Amino acid sequence: VQLQASGGGLVQPGGSLRLSCAASERTFRGNTMSWFRQAPGKERDFVAGINWNGGNAMYADSVKGRYIVSKDNAKSTVYLQMNNLKPDDTAVYYCATTWGVRSSWPDSQVYRYWGQGTQVTVSS
16 A cells, blocks of 8 residues: 555534545655545545645645645655635545646646545534
């Protein structure tokens, strides 16, 4: 297993969750790590990405100001802090890794390895 996502669950609107994605050192080193999400009946959409040294991040417009992506290179782990969650954030969240340039991060086709997904449900 290359990537292992965790941290999903049920949360009320306005609440917070932090997702984690642990990777093998070989998978993690030098690569961009991103989060995607897929709601039932919808396509898998880009959420956030962070480059190899953590100095460059990108967010989907729908989560800007609410989500924060970060990484701990020593632990080969990437995180997604999700705040002020809304029912529309309900989805299975996936982590993935790519060597692609920044402009390609939103394209799921450029990602080589994917985690198994973790369910996030926002409901009262």
